[in-house]
Amino acid sequence: MLREIVLDTETTGTDAKGGDRLIEIGCVELINHVQTGKVFHQLVNPQRAVSEGAFAVHGISDAMLADKPLFSDIVDAFVAFCGDARLVIHNAPFDVGFLNMEFGRLGPAAPPRIVLEDVVDTLLLARRRHPGAANNLDALCNRYGIDTTRRVKHGALLDAQILAEVYVELLGGKQTSLGLSIAEPSEDAAVRAVADSAPAGPRPLRNRLSEDERARHAAFVESLGTNAVWRDFLGGSETA
Template identity: 80%
Template structure:
């Protein structure tokens, strides 16, 4: 089973090294490239003003963030959700840079920094697949026919959900992705929806529809044909009986 976490963030500005901070984290869970309905979403008080440029992008105000928890208060829940699963991020150096800067601010309690080598960067995937074309999230959604009408402003959770759809398309589309996931394991792929229902989506062995009596009549009929049964020579007795 392959578990991945698609992640997006919003920030006070564009430069983590010069003091800009995280203000929102959104994550969605993928199992074998299929969204399970499980997500993680938090707003964070950055203890500094949101720049006008950033506010124009996401519309998250200082007043809205004033009563939100600090990053130190949500980091354990965030890490518990992600566990050791690979992260999938669009333009990964930006988000990873902010997350690692927030980790560094925690001092002795800081988790290990995120290694970019362990992150799937969908921007790099898109650049390899669509060389010379625009590969921002809006352009990719337009290219793959992904509905973004609900997205009037950038938001971390919504953007993560949309990015999860883009990621599957970059891998070759939903059918290809699900088919590869099924081929990778003989065990059923088990998904848990947002309502808590557990659904096995495959692969699984199908039961024979023939009864034993019907199978016996079929064998008796074959015996009346005489000579060699060609498909048994080709498949062997076990294959013919299966």
């Protein structure tokens, strides 16, 4: 069984390091890429004012947050809901930056920081699927025919629910059943998503070369002459 948490946040502004705070968390549980109906949603008192720019985006006012719990009051419930599931986030550095900032304010009792490389960033995944195109959430919804008429303003839970639909489309199409028959394809798709959303760079070989392949490669390099760059790698070890 593959369990993932699609997550979105809203904040007082865009600068976590400059003092902006998290004000809303929305999470949607996926099992084998199907929404189960289990969600986590919480407004948070940031103990500072919401900027005008942020209010224009999400419509969450200072008055709406005045009686809400502090992040320290809800963090245990949030962490428990996520468990050890993989997080799926659009433009992950933004949300992860705010969550880790809030964790950092909790002192020694804080949960472990979220490792960005462990998160599926659907923005990076979309850019690889649709290079050169607009890949914000609205553009992806238009591309995949996902209804956004309910999305008058940004909201963490609604955006997470919509992103869950977009994520499945980015993986190749909608799943409509929680049946075990889709478990294996779903796991493979998730592995591909993590690979596709990771920064480009050298990747380990999945299989070691056979002796015949090694010999043919050496012969090819020999044919390139004494200055061939490949000669620098002939003696190196392989990674399984």
